[in-house]
Amino acid sequence: MEKIRKIGIDARFFGCQDKGFGRYVENLVLNLEKIDKKNLYFIFLNQKRDHAYTPHVANFKKILIRHNSLWPFKIDKKINQENLDIMHFTCLPFPILHTSRAKTIFTVHDLTWKFFPSFKSILKKIFYNLSFSRAVKKAETVIANSEYTKNDILKFYRINPSKIKVVYEGIN
Numbered sequence: 001m002e003k004i005r006k007i008g009i010d011a012r013f014f015g016c017q018d019k020g021f022g023r024y025v026e027n028l029v030l031n032l033e034k035i036d037k038k039n040l041y042f043i044f045l046n047q048k049r050d051h052a053y054t055p056h057v058a059n060f061k062k063i064l065i066r067h068n069s070l071w072p073f074k075i076d077k078k079i080n081q082e083n084l085d086i087m088h089f090t091c092l093p094f095p096i097l098h099t100s101r102a103k104t105i106f107t108v109h110d111l112t113w114k115f116f117p118s119f120k121s122i123l124k125k126i127f128y129n130l131s132f133s134r135a136v137k138k139a140e141t142v143i144a145n146s147e148y149t150k151n152d153i154l155k156f157y158r159i160n161p162s163k164i165k166v167v168y169e170g171i172n
Contacts, residue, residue: 012046094135106139
């Protein structure tokens, strides 16, 4: 008999309000609800998005976290409290001090923050670089949305190419 897994999903940007990230997370969660009735899912949602998502099935649970500069510490604490087996981070920032025993999956949509100097302040750029570097090294699997994104990751970060899986995003 297959073990029931406890899986967390970083859904703080759930919904089309945040365009790409939000739509990605919304489609991921809603489609997992349709196909997986066995595993337990913990959907970590920005407290301000409480209205955006209501679980439709019993094996999905919404966990609200206030999204601010302490978010990386708060989610890490919640991951440990729920004793998750797997945690899927769907975008940056990744908790730099991530201590959970949960296997991690990290989705990379692009490295825009790295290529466009005006995109983020220098302090945010340093933080994003630290966060991103930690994420790709700690993650069991890195999901890149294209071969181009995969190549960018490999160009800037020393990680095993076999841990990066290219999964093209669907059309909604």
